[in-house]
Amino acid sequence: MSELLQTVEWEAGRVRLIDQNALPAELKYVELEDWRQCAEAISTMVVRGAPAIGCTAALAMAMAARMLIATDRTLFLQRLETVASALKAARPTAVNLAWAVDRLMRLATETQGTTADLKEVIQETAVAMLQEDVEINRRMGRFGADLLPEQGGVLTHCNAGALATVGYGTALGVIRAAKEQGKQIEVFADETRPRLQGMKLTAWELIREGIKVTLIADNMAAALLQQGKVQCVVVGADRIAANGDTANKIGTCALAIVASHYHVPFYVAAPVSTFDMNLPNGSGIPIEERNPEEITHIAGERIAPVGVQVWNPAFDVTPACLISGFITEQGVLKPPWPDSLASLQTRNSAAT
Amino acid sequence: MSELLQTVEWEAGRVRLIDQNALPAELKYVELEDWRQCAEAISTMVVRGAPAIGCTAALAMAMAARMLIATDRTLFLQRLETVASALKAARPTAVNLAWAVDRLMRLATETQGTTADLKEVIQETAVAMLQEDVEINRRMGRFGADLLPEQGGVLTHCNAGALATVGYGTALGVIRAAKEQGKQIEVFADETRPRLQGMKLTAWELIREGIKVTLIADNMAAALLQQGKVQCVVVGADRIAANGDTANKIGTCALAIVASHYHVPFYVAAPVSTFDMNLPNGSGIPIEERNPEEITHIAGERIAPVGVQVWNPAFDVTPACLISGFITEQGVLKPPWPDSLASLQTRNSAAT
Numbered sequence: 001m002s003e004l005l006q007t008v009e010w011e012a013g014r015v016r017l018i019d020q021n022a023l024p025a026e027l028k029y030v031e032l033e034d035w036r037q038c039a040e041a042i043s044t045m046v047v048r049g050a051p052a053i054g055c056t057a058a059l060a061m062a063m064a065a066r067m068l069i070a071t072d073r074t075l076f077l078q079r080l081e082t083v084a085s086a087l088k089a090a091r092p093t094a095v096n097l098a099w100a101v102d103r104l105m106r107l108a109t110e111t112q113g114t115t116a117d118l119k120e121v122i123q124e125t126a127v128a129m130l131q132e133d134v135e136i137n138r139r140m141g142r143f144g145a146d147l148l149p150e151q152g153g154v155l156t157h158c159n160a161g162a163l164a165t166v167g168y169g170t171a172l173g174v175i176r177a178a179k180e181q182g183k184q185i186e187v188f189a190d191e192t193r194p195r196l197q198g199m200k201l202t203a204w205e206l207i208r209e210g211i212k213v214t215l216i217a218d219n220m221a222a223a224l225l226q227q228g229k230v231q232c233v234v235v236g237a238d239r240i241a242a243n244g245d246t247a248n249k250i251g252t253c254a255l256a257i258v259a260s261h262y263h264v265p266f267y268v269a270a271p272v273s274t275f276d277m278n279l280p281n282g283s284g285i286p287i288e289e290r291n292p293e294e295i296t297h298i299a300g301e302r303i304a305p306v307g308v309q310v311w312n313p314a315f316d317v318t319p320a321c322l323i324s325g326f327i328t329e330q331g332v333l334k335p336p337w338p339d340s341l342a343s344l345q346t347r348n349s350a351a352t
Numbered sequence: 353m354s355e356l357l358q359t360v361e362w363e364a365g366r367v368r369l370i371d372q373n374a375l376p377a378e379l380k381y382v383e384l385e386d387w388r389q390c391a392e393a394i395s396t397m398v399v400r401g402a403p404a405i406g407c408t409a410a411l412a413m414a415m416a417a418r419m420l421i422a423t424d425r426t427l428f429l430q431r432l433e434t435v436a437s438a439l440k441a442a443r444p445t446a447v448n449l450a451w452a453v454d455r456l457m458r459l460a461t462e463t464q465g466t467t468a469d470l471k472e473v474i475q476e477t478a479v480a481m482l483q484e485d486v487e488i489n490r491r492m493g494r495f496g497a498d499l500l501p502e503q504g505g506v507l508t509h510c511n512a513g514a515l516a517t518v519g520y521g522t523a524l525g526v527i528r529a530a531k532e533q534g535k536q537i538e539v540f541a542d543e544t545r546p547r548l549q550g551m552k553l554t555a556w557e558l559i560r561e562g563i564k565v566t567l568i569a570d571n572m573a574a575a576l577l578q579q580g581k582v583q584c585v586v587v588g589a590d591r592i593a594a595n596g597d598t599a600n601k602i603g604t605c606a607l608a609i610v611a612s613h614y615h616v617p618f619y620v621a622a623p624v625s626t627f628d629m630n631l632p633n634g635s636g637i638p639i640e641e642r643n644p645e646e647i648t649h650i651a652g653e654r655i656a657p658v659g660v661q662v663w664n665p666a667f668d669v670t671p672a673c674l675i676s677g678f679i680t681e682q683g684v685l686k687p688p689w690p691d692s693l694a695s696l697q698t699r700n701s702a703a704t
């Protein structure tokens with residue numbers, strides 16, 4: 001088994017990221033020296049996955065704070081707020097990004113002292129969030145592993161692994177934990193068009209650890225479930241509304257409908273920071289639409305006919321009624337929603 | 353509007369095919385001089401689509417018959433039978449291939465006369481099947497067009513167009529007929545991994561005719577239906593069992609489940625030659641598994657990590673209970689199955 005991946009790192013004032021656009025051909029790192037580079041790394045998907053972009057944005061806030069020359073506290077906070085807004089705009093759907101940035105902004109506002117004190121506490125907290133993320137994933141993994149069969153197939157979509165977090169992963173963390181418990185799990189990975197994170201990242205991550213993985217095209221999941229090869233589905237999430245409606249990578253909703261049709265349990269593994277209790281349901285979740293070239297071009301080459309119109313939403317919303325359980329660091333939540341969701345300690349978790 | 357595509361042609365003893373592997377970059381034709389080249393064109397998908405491979409195989413039989421030097425009738429039929437078996441093995445799932453070949457084999461066996469007479473009747477019938485295919489498609493189109501909304505979105509999967517037939521198309525024939533009737537139809541086309549026939553062929557074919565088409569990744573269909581953008585789904589078929597279970601391009605079953613979930617009608621457009629009344633249900637339909645490189649490589653480039661295991665079935669089976677209607681040249685069949693299916697004149701149709 002290879003060493004655990006560290007997707008997001010802080011090294012003496014710099015942010016070090018695994019360049020996910022270079023995988024699986026090459027495991028390459030990029031070093032960022034400025035918060036704007038972090039924002040760009042988020043929007044160009046050098047780093048992706050709700051928890052990973054949250055932590056990257058937190059480090060970007062620490063970087064920006066360090067570099068601010070304002071000694072006036074009000075001016076410092078104003079300028080930091082500008083940075084916070086720009087970071088939050090880098091990608092709209094995953095709430096962890098806004099959650100991390102807002103957490104640090106609130107911390108700065110509430111902390112007494114000089115701007116030097118603020119810089120210190122922001123950096124300390126941002127760096128601590130990396131370790132916290134891995135711990136949360138490991139806790140989720142232990143809770144979620146109990147839901148997996150002793151032996152069987154688990155289907156996942158996109159990448160909710162070490163590469164989508166600081167390390168260990170949400171959905172893949174649950175699979176890792178089940179393997180650590182000795183369960184005989186075989187993973188099926190949707191390739192996840194258009195950007196193929198399942199093919200490029202999930203398959204790579206699992207092969208690297210010696211976990212058996214079979215790649216399928218997204219449209220093969222129904223045939224797989226029809227043949228009884230999958231005992232449960234586990235995915236991550238980008239934003240979960242108060243009623244349990246869940247935004248995740250495009251294709252998740254189809255998978256949930258298919259799983260429900262075949263009576264296969266469908267679990268969402270996500271830290272509490274993914275829950276947006278300000279939204280009553282999924283209709284309020286902003287869905288990012290990305291460049292049509294993600295569909296029309298593959299590996300830099302145009303595949304589609306010239307002039308074709310394209311619809312390319314990056315996420316979809318799975319209605320809560322199709323979800324069998326949420327695996328969080330506070331335990332597993334089960335229907336009926338939203339009663340069980342109301343039990344989440346989101347305030348404690350969001351508070352600094 | 354461009355001239356109607358002629359996907360399969362007979363020209364003075366040669367078979368002329370549109371090279372579908374060259375689309376959409378180039379509209380290029382290949383000329384085949386030998387039945388073995390036809391078998392290879394079928395297995396390498398230079399020509400694909402159940403009706404188109406049926407007609408190509410019929411012409412291949414005519415070619416093989418012409419070239420047989422046996423004047424002894426029994427020997428002639430024996431040798432032709434060898435050709436028939438090889439052609440049928442080129443692709444296992446679509447029954448139209450076997451149907452066309454068996455039809456000519458039966459004709460040869462039942463025809464009195466010299467081997468020269470047999471050669472003539474085989475060629476005449478094979479060539480007539482091309483025109484027959486277009487006429488069948490036009491009849492299906494007229495029946496099916498009535499099912500489409502006056503105005504709205506129609507989702508299709510893979511390519512069941514002019515390129516999947518001799519011309520006009522099955523599912524796209526229905527859309528063409530609806531447009532000819534003045535209906536305001538907007539088409540949504542699944543890209544159809546792994547071979548991207550929706551992106552490369554359906555989008556190209558519709559753009560060429562000025563029919564509005566929007567391309568999506570296969571996994572986006574659920575979000576599209578959730579948003580009410582689609583009023584009905586129409587697909588083709590490769591083999592339909594006596595109870596209505598339908599084998600079609602991988603991804604069709606997921607689409608049928610999603611359509612059923614959102615109460616969107618799901619229609620299968622297929623000539624009667626696609627019905628295999630010898631199979632009581634879909635479990636007996638052979639499902640072709642193709643090369644893993646169709647998934648791991650795109651545009652000749654490896655995308656997937658080395659060593660990943662792949663599952664690549666080319667078709668899946670949609671249970672009859674998820675199908676709202678079969679559009680055939682004999683009319684539209686509606687549930688309950690298999691009562692309505694029993695009304696099909698398959699014997700007349702299969703008879704020469």
